[in-house]
Amino acid sequence: MRVLITGSNGQLGSEIKESASDYENLECIYKDLPEFDICDAETLTTIISDQHINAVINCAGYTAVDQAEENPEIAEQVNVKGVLNLVNALKKVDGKLIHISTDYVFDGNHSQPYKESDPVSPIGVYGETKRAGELEVLNGSIDAIVIRTSWLYSGNGNNFVKTMLRLGNDKESIQVVFDQKGTPTYAKDLAKTCLDILSGASSINLSKKGSLYHYSNEGVTSWYDFATAIMEISNIDCKVIPIETKDYPTQARRPLYSVLDKYKIKSDFKVTIPHWRDSLVNCLKKINHNS
Ligand SMILES: NC(=O)c1ccc[n+]([C@@H]2O[C@H](COP(=O)([O-])OP(=O)(O)OC[C@H]3O[C@@H](n4cnc5c(N)ncnc54)[C@H](OP(=O)(O)O)[C@@H]3O)[C@@H](O)[C@H]2O)c1
Secondary structure, three states: OEEEEEOOOOHHHHHHHHHHHHOOOOEEEEEOOOOOOOOOHHHHHHHHHHOOOOEEEEOOOOOOOOHHHHOHHHHHHHHHHHHHHHHHHHHHHOOEEEEEEEHHHOOOOOOOOEOOOOOOOOOOHHHHHHHHHHHHHHOOOOEEEEEEEOOEEOOOOOOHHHHHHHHHHHOOEEEEEOOOEEOOEEHHHHHHHHHHHHHOOOOOOHHHOOOEEEOOOEOOEEHHHHHHHHHHHOOOOOEEEEEOHHHOOOOOOOOOEOOEOOHHHHHHHOOOOOEHHHHHHHHHHHHHHHO
């Protein structure tokens, strides 16, 4: 199967690039800005058709949650129009799609893990555009699944783990919010899950079992506890001070609770999911090894 990885220089795309050689039946082709733009429908359609693409893992997205509040048009262009372009291009070649979405489609008012069947209610532009992108896929009449994930990090790109390492090495103490709960996701684990699913899907209908799935690492934590674990595991002597969200104002509001229920993906695709702390240890080892 020839698989196009869009947004291949981002966190998830880079992890797919590192893991894809383990999958003999998948031949991955990697594309990203500036030479490849999912908003350019014509080029996208040509590449998918000329390069005989059978499937796409869409890792491209406008992911700047705060900036999206100021640039709703760009967020909409990439997260909705770009996704529609992918769906339309894949329709022409009868191709499959794994599209990645977010826990930010929920408002965070739950106290139990969110199931795929729970109503969505995004509280910011990023979440709104990602939800609209999901609908383009789910209503697109192609063989596709949408995987919502949360708190993604990896050794590549900018993310919370790398920010904590940098601040922890520079400062004696840092303040981190303790009242937002969710689950971190090591992009490597999600990358392998996407590849596992596609690798087993050569001859089956991907969305036969259902189209919407949740994936994060196992467990529940807060940003404060996550930061504390990063410092502890890395032996960084920086005090992490818990603060409330109201004392750390950001342009976009975030859901206070966004734990995802992963029963469906585990049961339908026989996925085994590591605990967030075990995956954090693996990621930190890798960052350490590469530095
Ligand atoms: N990061 C998180 O915490 C998180 C949480 C939940 C869900 N997700 C979702 O997971 C997916 C992957 O996230 P990630 O953290 O890997 O994102 P990322 O690191 O920001 O990577 C996204 C990639 O897409 C590229 N891109 C942006 N606009 C594009 C366009 N028009 N055409 C082609 N490529 C484009 C970006 O290029 P530039 O860098 O040059 O813009 C970047 O290389 C996204 O759909 C995101 O919404 C992320």
